[in-house]
Amino acid sequence: MSKKQDIMAATLDLIHEEGLQSVTFSKLFKRANVGAGTIYNYFANKEELVNAVYKEARILMGESLLQGYDPEASLYERFKCLQLNRLNFGIHYPKEFLFIDSFSFSSYISPELRNMEDVHQSSEVVLSLIVEGQKQGMIKEMDSHLCHQLIHGIISSILKGYYIDKYPLNDVQVQQILESSWKAILV
Amino acid sequence: MSKKQDIMAATLDLIHEEGLQSVTFSKLFKRANVGAGTIYNYFANKEELVNAVYKEARILMGESLLQGYDPEASLYERFKCLQLNRLNFGIHYPKEFLFIDSFSFSSYISPELRNMEDVHQSSEVVLSLIVEGQKQGMIKEMDSHLCHQLIHGIISSILKGYYIDKYPLNDVQVQQILESSWKAILV
Amino acid sequence: MSKKQDIMAATLDLIHEEGLQSVTFSKLFKRANVGAGTIYNYFANKEELVNAVYKEARILMGESLLQGYDPEASLYERFKCLQLNRLNFGIHYPKEFLFIDSFSFSSYISPELRNMEDVHQSSEVVLSLIVEGQKQGMIKEMDSHLCHQLIHGIISSILKGYYIDKYPLNDVQVQQILESSWKAILV
Amino acid sequence: MSKKQDIMAATLDLIHEEGLQSVTFSKLFKRANVGAGTIYNYFANKEELVNAVYKEARILMGESLLQGYDPEASLYERFKCLQLNRLNFGIHYPKEFLFIDSFSFSSYISPELRNMEDVHQSSEVVLSLIVEGQKQGMIKEMDSHLCHQLIHGIISSILKGYYIDKYPLNDVQVQQILESSWKAILV
DNA sequence: CATGAATGAGCGTTCATTCAT
DNA sequence: TATGAATGAACGCTCATTCAT
Numbered sequence: 001m002s003k004k005q006d007i008m009a010a011t012l013d014l015i016h017e018e019g020l021q022s023v024t025f026s027k028l029f030k031r032a033n034v035g036a037g038t039i040y041n042y043f044a045n046k047e048e049l050v051n052a053v054y055k056e057a058r059i060l061m062g063e064s065l066l067q068g069y070d071p072e073a074s075l076y077e078r079f080k081c082l083q084l085n086r087l088n089f090g091i092h093y094p095k096e097f098l099f100i101d102s103f104s105f106s107s108y109i110s111p112e113l114r115n116m117e118d119v120h121q122s123s124e125v126v127l128s129l130i131v132e133g134q135k136q137g138m139i140k141e142m143d144s145h146l147c148h149q150l151i152h153g154i155i156s157s158i159l160k161g162y163y164i165d166k167y168p169l170n171d172v173q174v175q176q177i178l179e180s181s182w183k184a185i186l187v
Numbered sequence: 188m189s190k191k192q193d194i195m196a197a198t199l200d201l202i203h204e205e206g207l208q209s210v211t212f213s214k215l216f217k218r219a220n221v222g223a224g225t226i227y228n229y230f231a232n233k234e235e236l237v238n239a240v241y242k243e244a245r246i247l248m249g250e251s252l253l254q255g256y257d258p259e260a261s262l263y264e265r266f267k268c269l270q271l272n273r274l275n276f277g278i279h280y281p282k283e284f285l286f287i288d289s290f291s292f293s294s295y296i297s298p299e300l301r302n303m304e305d306v307h308q309s310s311e312v313v314l315s316l317i318v319e320g321q322k323q324g325m326i327k328e329m330d331s332h333l334c335h336q337l338i339h340g341i342i343s344s345i346l347k348g349y350y351i352d353k354y355p356l357n358d359v360q361v362q363q364i365l366e367s368s369w370k371a372i373l374v
Numbered sequence: 375m376s377k378k379q380d381i382m383a384a385t386l387d388l389i390h391e392e393g394l395q396s397v398t399f400s401k402l403f404k405r406a407n408v409g410a411g412t413i414y415n416y417f418a419n420k421e422e423l424v425n426a427v428y429k430e431a432r433i434l435m436g437e438s439l440l441q442g443y444d445p446e447a448s449l450y451e452r453f454k455c456l457q458l459n460r461l462n463f464g465i466h467y468p469k470e471f472l473f474i475d476s477f478s479f480s481s482y483i484s485p486e487l488r489n490m491e492d493v494h495q496s497s498e499v500v501l502s503l504i505v506e507g508q509k510q511g512m513i514k515e516m517d518s519h520l521c522h523q524l525i526h527g528i529i530s531s532i533l534k535g536y537y538i539d540k541y542p543l544n545d546v547q548v549q550q551i552l553e554s555s556w557k558a559i560l561v
Numbered sequence: 562m563s564k565k566q567d568i569m570a571a572t573l574d575l576i577h578e579e580g581l582q583s584v585t586f587s588k589l590f591k592r593a594n595v596g597a598g599t600i601y602n603y604f605a606n607k608e609e610l611v612n613a614v615y616k617e618a619r620i621l622m623g624e625s626l627l628q629g630y631d632p633e634a635s636l637y638e639r640f641k642c643l644q645l646n647r648l649n650f651g652i653h654y655p656k657e658f659l660f661i662d663s664f665s666f667s668s669y670i671s672p673e674l675r676n677m678e679d680v681h682q683s684s685e686v687v688l689s690l691i692v693e694g695q696k697q698g699m700i701k702e703m704d705s706h707l708c709h710q711l712i713h714g715i716i717s718s719i720l721k722g723y724y725i726d727k728y729p730l731n732d733v734q735v736q737q738i739l740e741s742s743w744k745a746i747l748v
Numbered sequence: 749c750a751t752g753a754a755t756g757a758g759c760g761t762t763c764a765t766t767c768a769t
Numbered sequence: 770t771a772t773g774a775a776t777g778a779a780c781g782c783t784c785a786t787t788c789a790t
Contacts, residue, residue, distance in 0.1 A: 003771085019293065021208035025764055035772035037766075046764065102289075105351065106206060142363045149348035150341055150367060157340015158333065164292070167330045176329045180337060184371035190754080212781060222755035224783075233781065377750085393667065395582035399785060409751035411787075420785065476663075479725065480580060516737045517728045520719065524741060527718015528711055535710035538666070550703045554711060558745035564775080586760060596776035598762075607760065 004042045006032040011053050016095040020050065020108065047108065054109055055116070057096035062118025064089040066125065075133050080178050082126055083155060087177065090159035091169060098163070101156060123148065130185070140187045147185055154181045191229045193219045198240050203282040207237065207290065234295060241296055242303070244283035249305025251276040253312065262320050267365050269313055270342060274364065277346035278356060285350070288343060310335070317372070327374045334372055341368045378416045380406040385427050390469040394424065394482065421482065428483055429490070431470035436492025438463040440499065449507050454552050456500055457529060461551065464533035465543060472537070475530060497522065504559070514561045521559055528555045565603045567593045572614045577656040581611065581664065608669065615670055616677070618657035623679025625650040627686065636694050641739050643687055644716060648738065651720035652730060659724070662717060684709070691746075701748045708746055715742045 010032035014023045025046070029036050043049040065085045069078065090097040103109050130147050133139030139147070158177055162169045197219035201210045212233065216223055230236040252272045256265065277284040290296050317334050320326030326334070345364055349356045384406035388397045399420070403410050417423040439459045443452065464471040477483050504521050507513030513521070532551055536543045571593035575584045586607065590597055604610040626646050630639065651658040664670050691708050694700030700708070719738055723730045 024762080026762090029773090036764095037773070038771055040765075041770065105347075108206075140363065140367070142367075143354045143360065145348065145353045146345065146360060146363070149344050149353065150364070153340050153344020153347075154337055154371070156344060157336050160340075161332065161336035166332045166336065173330065173333060176327065176333070177337070180327070180371040183373070184341070184367040186370070211779080213779080216756095223781090224756070225754055227782075228753060398783080400783090403752090410785095411752070412750055414786075415749060479721075482580075514737065514741070516741075517734065519722065519727045520734060520737070523718050523722035523727065524715055524738070527714050527721075528745070531710050531714020531717060532707065534714075535706065540706045540710065541704045547704065547707060550701065550707070551711070554701070554703075554745040557747070558715070558741040560744070585758080587758080590777090597760095598777070599775055601761075602774060 003032075003034055003038060007034060007039055007042065007049070008053050008056060011049060012057070012095050012099060015050075015053075015099055020103065020106075023050075050103075050108060051110055051113055054099065054103060055113055057093075057100050058113070058116050058118055060093065060096055061089055061100060062116075062122065064093075065119065065122035069125065075129065075136065075138060076182065078129055079133075079182060082122070082129070083151065083178050083181055084174070086152065086155045087159070087169075087174060090155065091162070094159075094163055097159060126151075133185075137187065139185050142185075151181045151185060154184070190219075190221055190225060194221060194226055194229065194236065195240050195243065198236060199244070199282050199286060202237075202240070202286055207293070207295065210237075234297075237290075237295055238297055238300055241286065241290060242300055244280075244287050245300070245303050245305055247280060247283055248276055248287060249303075249308065251280075252306065252309035256312065262316065262323065262325060263369065265316055266320075266369060269309070269316070270338065270365050270368055271361070273339070273342045274346070274356075274361060277342065278349070281346075281350055284346060313338075320372075324374060326372050329372075338368045338372060341371070377406075377408055377412055381408060381413055381416065381423065382427050382430060385423060386431070386469050386473060389424075389427075389473055394477065394480075397424075424477075424482060425484055425487055428473065428477060429487055431467075431474050432487070432490050432492055434467065434470055435463055435474060436490075436496065438467075439493065439496035443499065449503065449510070449512060450556065452503055453507075453556060456496070456503070457525065457552050457555055458548070460526065460529045461533070461543075461548060464529065465536070468533075468537055471533060500525075507559075511561060513559050516559075525555045525559060528558070564593075564595055564599060568595060568600055568603065568610065569614050569617065572610055573618070573656050573660060576611075576614070576660055581667070581669065584611075608671075611664075611669055612671055612674055615660065615664060616674055618654075618661050619674070619677050619679055621654060621657055622650055622661060623677075623682065625654075626680065626683035630686065636690065636697065636699060637743065639690055640694075640743060643683070643690070644712065644739050644742055645735070647713070647716045648720070648730075648735060651716065652723070655720075655724055658720060687712075694746075698748065700746050703746075712742045712746060715745070 007028065010028055011023060014027060014031060025036065025039070028039070039049065043052060065082065067085055069081050069085075071078070073081070104114060126148050127144050130139055130144045134141055134144070154177065158169075161167060167173065194215070197215055198210060201214055201218060205214075210233075212223065212226070215226070226236060230239060252269065254272055256268050256272075258265070260268070291301060313335055314331050317326055317331045321328055321331070341364065345356075348354060354360065381402065384402055385397060388401060388405060399410065399413070402413070413423060417426060439456065441459055443455050443459075445452070447455070478488060500522055501518050504513055504518045508515055508518070528551065532543075535541060541547065568589070571589055572584060575588055575592060579588075584607075586597065586600070589600070600610060604613060626643070628646055630642050630646075632639070634642070665675060687709055688705050691700055691705045695702055695705070715738065719730075722728060728734065
């Protein structure tokens with residue numbers, strides 16, 4: 001792995017373990033096994049480093065959310081795919097998920113990055129799916145952003161409980177969650 | 188007593204505006220209009236100050252969550268009351284809500300405080316309501332903590348979208364949210 | 375006892391217990407059982423307080439050093455009286471002795487105070503005793519200040535060893551010390 | 562290595578000039594011409610710095626005190642060597658001498674350091690010399706620690722008078738002091 | 749007189765950043 | 770590139786001093 005990736009991986013690890021506030025450069029150097037000045041060959045400052053880590057996580061998330069999405073499938077199949085992708089991303093990449101969840105609204109992350117297209121692509125897919133479902137009379141008439149937030153919020157919240165070992169997330173639970181979130185927005 | 192309240196209010200404001208990490212004492216002194224040493228008449232150190240602010244927010248939340256709760260009312264009425272209380276707390280006390288949401292799992296908050304009884308009382312009311320509903324065959328059979336997390340997660344997520352002006356939260360939306368979250372957990 | 379004396383006694387105690395550097399006003403207030411502002415009714419600032427304590431100790435020492443001094447007695451008798459007075463002062467007033475010993479050359483003590491007449495009276499008695507002895511051919515010809523310092527130094531040093539319990543100071547030891555210091559300066 | 566030495570030298574200078582209590586880091590930085598953080602590359606904190614300076618002074622003193630000591634020489638020759646070494650150390654290293662003299666019993670100095678072997682070696686040489694002299698009937702029968710303290714005290718006291726220019730310390734005076742201290746403990 | 753809450757300059761220390769090697 | 774000693778602004782905190790009561 002390159003020095004640059006060592007640094008970014010160490011950054012994400014430290015953010016996950018102790019929170020952004022306690023990611024000091026001296027901890028970072030030791031963890032990443034690089035010299036104090038090496039970071040500045042790759043990143044102009046701490047903020048750019050964190051933003052780069054954020055960007056990488058967002059790209060990874062963006063790729064995950066639309067994985068296997070079949071525009072031709074039924075409304076419910078497409079809905080399940082999107083929700084499952086989000087859930088699986090959170091299960092397999094907890095560090096990335098929590099980092100994105102915590103800092104998307106932080107002033108630490110630059111506005112340009114916050115509005116990256118990657119994840120928004122998936123957001124738009126979700127939004128148009130909602131609108132489509134409402135036109136068909138399947139999905140309840142409500143503000144589409146509110147509806148979007150609602151089904152995402154279920155996944156995020158479930159994941160946070162899972163991370164602190166409140167319950168397992170096996171196939172049974174996963175199916176229950178998908179059903180629940182679907183029923184929540186049906187007419 | 189006013190100085191203490193000034194300091195705590197300024198702390199909560201700053202946490203809300205810039206995040207806990209950037210609550211420096213120099214910002215705090217200016218915001219609260221007190222001298223550098225004044226804080227130490229009331230709080231042993233920064234951590235105790237933050238914990239005191241957290242405790243106050245938790246007490247306020249604890250009082251709000253069970254407001255008007257009638258144990259004799261129907262299952263659905265009780266459910267709506269609990270969800271509505273949470274939503275209203277978030278609407279009227281956004282700073283408190285976000286602070287609690289962000290830092291309940293932070294190492295900055297002492298474990299004793301994290302496990303205060305106040306909010307947990309309401310948690311147990313919710314949990315037993317879920318179990319009761321499951322016995323009656325109304326609520327879907329699933330891990331009660333998972334179910335709890337699900338309905339809370341909906342409210343939290345909706346509130347976060349509301350805070351960044353994604354949509355309004357008028358009576359219409361509020362009713363939709365209550366219905367959605369109820370349908371999410373019905374059999 | 376008056377507030378003023380409470381404060382001065384507490385100051386001397388604290389200096390003796392922890393050293394001047396750690397005599398903070400907050401410790402002082404608690405020890406002396408007075409309010410934070412009360413000191414300023416009696417002393418303009420910390421330095422004046424310390425100087426006042428120093429002055430009081432010096433006055434006490436000045437009184438002690440010439441106690442029972444009989445100008446008509448023999449050279450040796452007068453020498454023994456002076457040395458014994460110094461030794462006894464150190465034995466009975468360890469806090470005062472050590473404070474004077476440590477801070478006589480500190481910049482904390484004002485020059486005027488350092489050159490108070492009280493103890494110097496006794497110094498001049500000692501010096502003229504030395505000169506007289508040298509004229510009589512009993513005391514070795516040497517710089518009288520050097521001689522003075524020598525016999526004082528013996529007493530001071532012995533006291534410091536006594537304070538840390540290196541040895542007892544009973545009559546036997548006291549007699550040995552007086553003899554030794556006398557022999558040290560004889561021709 | 563130069564920065565470390567700069568810092569230690571500046572520390573010793575400041576202690577000598579103004580006392581330990583006024584060795585603030587801001588004075589230290591200016592004096593040593595280093596940045597505020599540089600000290601922490603070499604010393605964990607202020608106390609460790611002071612202890613390091615103390616240790617260096619003690620090592621220097623330990624080397625000086627037994628210089629040229631010939632165990633085969635006569636009792637008086639050995640006595641003179643020890644006393645002269647101490648006197649010379651004080652004359653050539655006044656800052657080190659006063660620092661050790663003042664702070665050997667300060668809580669600032671760690672107990673391990675206080676009980677270093679270096680200087681104690683010389684103490685034991687002095688003590689056994691005293692005991693030997695007492696067995697031979699040359700040195701007065703008295704507590705050996707008392708006797709030790711007495712002859713050290715003479716040197717210390719003389720040096721303090723010398724430092725404030727009370728008198729010169731040329732060969733004549735030095736010989737007088739050695740004789741006086743010898744006579745003080747003879748039978 | 750006596751009080752103690754309030755003050756803010758100054759403390760020891762941390763840590764993002766620089767730069768000579 | 771890669772390094773890490775050096776830097777100094779900024780941090781949390783202390784404490785002598787003030788002043789309204």
